[in-house]
Amino acid sequence: MPPAAADLARLDTPALLLDEATMTRNIDRLAVRAQSLGVTLRPHLKTAKSPEIARRVGGGAPGPITVSTLAEAETFHAAGHRDILYAVGIAPAKLARVTALLARGCDLTVLLDSPEQARATAAAGVPALIEIDSDGHRSGLRPGDPALIETGRILAARGTLRGVLAHAGESYAALGIAAQADCAEGERRAAVAAADALRAAGLACPTVSIGSTPTAHAARDLTGVTELRAGVYMFFDLVMAGIGACRLEDIALSVLTTVIGHQPDRGRIMIDAGWMALSRDRGTAAQPVDQGYGLVCDLEGRVLPDLIVSAANQEHGIVTRRPGTNGPLPELPLGALLRILPNHACATAAQHERYHVLPATPGPLMTWPRFRGW
Amino acid sequence: MPPAAADLARLDTPALLLDEATMTRNIDRLAVRAQSLGVTLRPHLKTAKSPEIARRVGGGAPGPITVSTLAEAETFHAAGHRDILYAVGIAPAKLARVTALLARGCDLTVLLDSPEQARATAAAGVPALIEIDSDGHRSGLRPGDPALIETGRILAARGTLRGVLAHAGESYAALGIAAQADCAEGERRAAVAAADALRAAGLACPTVSIGSTPTAHAARDLTGVTELRAGVYMFFDLVMAGIGACRLEDIALSVLTTVIGHQPDRGRIMIDAGWMALSRDRGTAAQPVDQGYGLVCDLEGRVLPDLIVSAANQEHGIVTRRPGTNGPLPELPLGALLRILPNHACATAAQHERYHVLPATPGPLMTWPRFRGW
Numbered sequence: 001m002p003p004a005a006a007d008l009a010r011l012d013t014p015a016l017l018l019d020e021a022t023m024t025r026n027i028d029r030l031a032v033r034a035q036s037l038g039v040t041l042r043p044h045l046k047t048a049k050s051p052e053i054a055r056r057v058g059g060g061a062p063g064p065i066t067v068s069t070l071a072e073a074e075t076f077h078a079a080g081h082r083d084i085l086y087a088v089g090i091a092p093a094k095l096a097r098v099t100a101l102l103a104r105g106c107d108l109t110v111l112l113d114s115p116e117q118a119r120a121t122a123a124a125g126v127p128a129l130i131e132i133d134s135d136g137h138r139s140g141l142r143p144g145d146p147a148l149i150e151t152g153r154i155l156a157a158r159g160t161l162r163g164v165l166a167h168a169g170e171s172y173a174a175l176g177i178a179a180q181a182d183c184a185e186g187e188r189r190a191a192v193a194a195a196d197a198l199r200a201a202g203l204a205c206p207t208v209s210i211g212s213t214p215t216a217h218a219a220r221d222l223t224g225v226t227e228l229r230a231g232v233y234m235f236f237d238l239v240m241a242g243i244g245a246c247r248l249e250d251i252a253l254s255v256l257t258t259v260i261g262h263q264p265d266r267g268r269i270m271i272d273a274g275w276m277a278l279s280r281d282r283g284t285a286a287q288p289v290d291q292g293y294g295l296v297c298d299l300e301g302r303v304l305p306d307l308i309v310s311a312a313n314q315e316h317g318i319v320t321r322r323p324g325t326n327g328p329l330p331e332l333p334l335g336a337l338l339r340i341l342p343n344h345a346c347a348t349a350a351q352h353e354r355y356h357v358l359p360a361t362p363g364p365l366m367t368w369p370r371f372r373g374w
Numbered sequence: 375m376p377p378a379a380a381d382l383a384r385l386d387t388p389a390l391l392l393d394e395a396t397m398t399r400n401i402d403r404l405a406v407r408a409q410s411l412g413v414t415l416r417p418h419l420k421t422a423k424s425p426e427i428a429r430r431v432g433g434g435a436p437g438p439i440t441v442s443t444l445a446e447a448e449t450f451h452a453a454g455h456r457d458i459l460y461a462v463g464i465a466p467a468k469l470a471r472v473t474a475l476l477a478r479g480c481d482l483t484v485l486l487d488s489p490e491q492a493r494a495t496a497a498a499g500v501p502a503l504i505e506i507d508s509d510g511h512r513s514g515l516r517p518g519d520p521a522l523i524e525t526g527r528i529l530a531a532r533g534t535l536r537g538v539l540a541h542a543g544e545s546y547a548a549l550g551i552a553a554q555a556d557c558a559e560g561e562r563r564a565a566v567a568a569a570d571a572l573r574a575a576g577l578a579c580p581t582v583s584i585g586s587t588p589t590a591h592a593a594r595d596l597t598g599v600t601e602l603r604a605g606v607y608m609f610f611d612l613v614m615a616g617i618g619a620c621r622l623e624d625i626a627l628s629v630l631t632t633v634i635g636h637q638p639d640r641g642r643i644m645i646d647a648g649w650m651a652l653s654r655d656r657g658t659a660a661q662p663v664d665q666g667y668g669l670v671c672d673l674e675g676r677v678l679p680d681l682i683v684s685a686a687n688q689e690h691g692i693v694t695r696r697p698g699t700n701g702p703l704p705e706l707p708l709g710a711l712l713r714i715l716p717n718h719a720c721a722t723a724a725q726h727e728r729y730h731v732l733p734a735t736p737g738p739l740m741t742w743p744r745f746r747g748w
Contacts, residue, residue, distance in 0.1 A: 012444075012748055013465070046688055068650075068689045070386075088689045089634040089644060091387070092709050113635055116708050138690055139635050139644050169687070260463040261487055261513050270463060270513050276442075277748075280654035280721055313543070314420055314720055315442045315462045316512055334490050335466050346688055347654055350725070353747050373727050374386055374651075 004358050005299050007365045009337060013258040014277035016352035017339060018368070019301070021360035022252035023234055027057050030216060030233050037222045042066050042085060042209065044231030047346045050355065051079035052368040057234065066229050069374045070097045077106040085109045085209070087165065087229070089131065089139055092120040099124055109162050109207075113141050118151045122158035129165040129207060130155070130198075134190035135183065137169030143193035152203045163207025164198070166191040167229070171214040175288070176244045180218035187215050192224035214245045235345040238295060242287035248295075248303060253349060254339040255294070256356070257317065259332050269319040269332055273340055275312040279347035293317060294340035294348075301339055304330055309340055378732050379673050381739045383711060387632040388651035390726035391713060392742070393675070395734035396626035397608055401431050404590060404607050411596045416440050416459060416583065418605030421720045424729065425453035426742040431608065440603050443748045444471045451480040459483045459583070461539065461603070463505065463513055466494040473498055483536050483581075487515050492525045496532035503539040503581060504529070504572075508564035509557065511543030517567035526577045537581025538572070540565040541603070545588040549662070550618045554592035561589050566598035588619045609719035612669060616661035622669075622677060627723060628713040629668070630730070631691065633706050643693040643706055647714055649686040653721035667691060668714035668722075675713055678704055683714055 008017070027043075034041035043057040046068035054065060054076055062080040066087050067073045073084050074097070082105065090098070090110040101108045102125075112118055113131040121128045130151055133140030141148045155161035171183035187210045195205040210222070211229030213236075222228065235253040236246040255277050261270035275293065284291040292308035296319055306325040311318040317340070321327065332338065342348035349355075350372060357366040382391070401417075408415035417431040420442035428439060428450055436454040440461050441447045447458050448471070456479065464472070464484040475482045476499075486492055487505040495502045504525055507514030515522045529535035545557035561584045569579040584596070585603030587610075596602065609627040610620040631647035649667065658665040666682035670693055680699040685692040691714070695701065706712065716722035723729075724746065731740040 012468075012471075014748060088646065091632040091634050091646060093632060094386075097386075114708065117635075136640070138687060138692065139637070258465040258467060260465050261491075263513070266510070272462065272465060275655075275721065276724060280656070280718075281649075282654070282656070313512060318512065334488065344654075347649065350650060374388060 008256055008299060011256055011356055013256050013337070014273040015256045015356050016349060016354065017254045017256050018235070018355040018357045019252045020357050022250060024056070024360055026234050026236060026250060026252060030230060031059065033217065034228050037219065037228065039222050039225055040064060040227040042227050042229050043234070044068070044087070044229050045072060045076060047231045047349060048234060049349070049370045049372060050368050051076065053234065054079060054081060064227070066231070070094060071371065071373045073101055073106070073108055075371055077101060077104065083107045085111070085129070087111050089113060090117055090121060090128070092117070095120060095124045095126060098126050102126065111165060112151070113139050115147060115150050115154055118154040122155050122160050125158065125160060127160045127162045128155055129162050129209060130194070132164050132166040132190050132194040134166040134187045135168050135170040137167070140166065141194070143190050143197055148194055148197060149201045152198045152201065156203045161203060161205070163205045163209065163226070164191050164194045165209040167210070168212050168215050171212045172239065172243065173286075174214060174243060177218045180214040180243070180245065181220055184215035184219035187211070188219065188222055188225055195224065213240060214243060217245055232345050235349070237345040237348075238291045238341055238343045239283040239287070242284050242289060242291070248341070251341050253345050254297065254301065254341055255348065257338050257340055259334055259336040259338065261334070267320050267329060269329060271309070271317040271319055271338060272315060273309070273317045274315045276314050277351055278309065278312060278317065278340060278342060279344065279351050281344035281347035283343045291343060294342055297339040297341060299337045299339065382630055382673060385630060385730055387630050387711070388647040389630045389730050390723060390728065391628045391630050392609070392729040392731045393626045394731050396624060398430070398734055400608055400610060400624060400626060404604060405433065407591065408602050411593065411602065413596050413599055414438060414601040416601050416603050417608070418442070418461070418603050419446060419450060421605045421723060422608060423723070423744045423746060424742050425450065427608065428453060428455060438601070440605070444468060445745065445747045447475055447480065447482055449745055451475060451478065457481045459485070459503070461485050463487060464491055464495060464502070466491070469494060469498045469500060472500050476500065485539060486525070487513050489521060489524050489528055492528035496529050496534050499532065499534060501534050501536045502529055503536050503583060504568070506538050506540040506564050506568040508540040508561045509542050509544040511541070514540065515568070517564050517571055522568055522571060523575045526572045526575065530577045535577060535579070537579045537583065537600070538565050538568045539583040541584070542586050542589050545586045546613065546617065547660070548588060548617060551592050554588040554617070554619065555594055558589035558593035561585070562593065562596055562599055569598065587614060588617060591619055606719050609723070611719040611722075612665045612715055612717045613657040613661070616658050616663060616665070622715070625715050627719050628671065628675065628715055629722065631712050631714055633708055633710040633712065635708070641694050641703060643703060645683070645691040645693055645712060646689060647683070647691045648689045650688050651725055652683065652686060652691065652714060652716060653718065653725050655718035655721035657717045665717060668716055671713040671715060673711045673713065
């Protein structure tokens with residue numbers, strides 16, 4: 001077997017694998033895109049949760065980042081990142097940890113969508129973006145909501161209004177680049193309209209932040225936008241491939257697993273990657289092609305056509321042919337090693353303590369720790 | 375607020391809560407049951423992953439246990455457990471870690487269902503149970519399969535045949551105690567038939583192990599069985615309540631969360647427990663009552679009727695009324711604390727690094743670490 005495969009055969013399974021060359025290509029592609037669109041890229045590190053990867057998304061320097069927990073903010077600040085956006089609606093009880101980070105020199109911005117949150121953050125002197133709802137997906141104020149101006153005024157009175165943010169969460173269900181470009185334009189239009197409304201009320205709105213992995217790759221024009229966010233693009237996954245936001249060969253993450261049994265009369269192969277290793281995410285279930293709990297590849301990462309993890313218990317995966325397809329199962333003896341492409345990279349990576357990294361240049365596997373918690 | 379609630383209000387959210395009194399009641403109930411059925415209870419610790427809890431399931435002493443990973447076997451052996459069953463089909467590459475545990479004095483038994491695995495484990499001198507398939511759920515040999523005797527002979531020739539094991543995985547979908555008792559009887563009958571077949575071939579079969587949480591609680595008679603396994607029963611969850619294997623008030627685990635926003639026009643309350651804190655498990659989706667990503671309780675653990683986490687992003691939960699129900703949303707202001715009952719305790723607990731334990735007797739919260747990995 002090739003050197004990398006021999007290294008993989010020495011790992012305890014299940015194990016999380018990261019292909020460095022693929023990840024680097026994904027990182028570079030969006031960096032070039034953001035530059036050509038004239039916006040700052042602020043990668044979201046909720047997927048990676050790794051200081052090693054954080055360094056790489058900034059081109060080697062600790063650049064601006066987005067996080068989803070205060071634990072991420074604290075860890076990445078300790079790793080040298082200064083400009084951090086905590087992009088989940090702030091709870092007042094969390095402001096003590098926020099102000100502690102500010103006191104340590106972190107330029108942390110929080111997110112909110114109500115006058116009540118604005119009063120609490122402004123009183124604490126914490127900079128904030130106002131979340132704008134562009135598609136009904138989750139949180140945020142509509143651009144025309146009178147609460148937007150009220151919220152902006154409360155922040156501005158204490159000098160803590162940084163701008164607005166929108167996230168087109170519905171883009172994850174938009175099939176094809178044309179539909180994703182429409183989501184991007186909706187995201188842009190909502191954020192810019194909100195910024196314009198604040199400015200018309202006499203309030204400064206320096207930051208206009210938008211983004212999701214599909215819209216970041218599909219947007220054609222970002223007039224009025226200052227920064228772009230995306231997270232899962234570093235790794236990509238089957239959900240992103242299923243909507244056409246990437247190709248299967250762009251997926252940098254997989255789970256290494258071992259064949260532990262066979263039930264030939266039922267067309268089943270048992271593997272030691274169950275939902276504990278793959279996650280319970282079934283994000284492809286609603287897509288045109290349901291990938292079960294993941295698509296099966298050989299040890300070199302080549303897709304074994306129509307072979308999926310069709311069911312998962314805690315530490316057992318059941319590999320079968322995709323329902324509706326015909327043909328024999330491949331010969332996969334006891335002990336054979338396989339790689340499973342994940343439905344949702346954020347969820348699958350979260351099940352693991354470390355990345356086993358296949359290096360872009362010949363050399364031994366690297367191990368990059370991941371962290372978790374809140 | 376009562377003392378416990380005041381302690382909870384000081385936790386960072388989301389956080390995993392464990393009610394010690396409820397857990398103890400669940401542990402004691404099954405211990406009494408196993409005794410009255412005349413079998414040894416071998417609790418499965420894949421749900422708990424905590425030495426503190428392992429000690430409690432044995433009534434204070436480190437008794438026989440079941441595990442789903444070698445990391446669990448190693449950790450619980452280091453914590454004093456000697457009699458350990460690793461109940462996932464063995465891969466030959468894992469035998470080095472198994473024999474290292476045996477060399478350290480651990481009485482570790484592995485599981486297998488093929489002559490090929492039997493040859494590898496027997497050659498390594500590793501004791502094994504043969505997995506028996508009682509319901510087509512997952513792995514195992516049918517009691518009448520000629521491979522059973524062949525596998526038994528290979529093990530017996532090296533003195534490593536310990537017996538047989540069955541797991542009625544289909545019982546998790548059996549609605550009501552009568553259906554679960556039928557599953558238990560099917561599990562018992564398959565295991566005993568396999569043991570009888572081995573004995574008829576002149577092979578000793580000292581251990582006849584069966585169990586799942588539903589069948590362990592429903593079984594009426596365990597003639598021929600020597601030991602009973604169950605795991606999630608310590609905590610229970612909404613999936614178990616949904617099939618009638620427990621009551622809602624038996625659920626010992628919940629996720630503490632904070633209200634971070636409102637969208638009154640859409641009937642939505644945002645919380646800071648998304649799928650990262652709750653898991654992606656949607657095990658109640660196929661049940662008569664779909665609980666979304668979890669059922670919402672107040673800070674004291676009282677169910678708020680028909681209020682569920684209907685959608686989840688990574689760090690956002692969206693609380694709504696259950697579809698099809700009417701009425702206003704309760705008043706839950708920004709910063710309010712709630713507790714979410716989990717669909718699947720194994721999956722939800724796995725998302726957390728520690729249990730915050732509400733003590734059975736008045737006193738401060740305790741913190742019990744959890745481990746993970748393979």
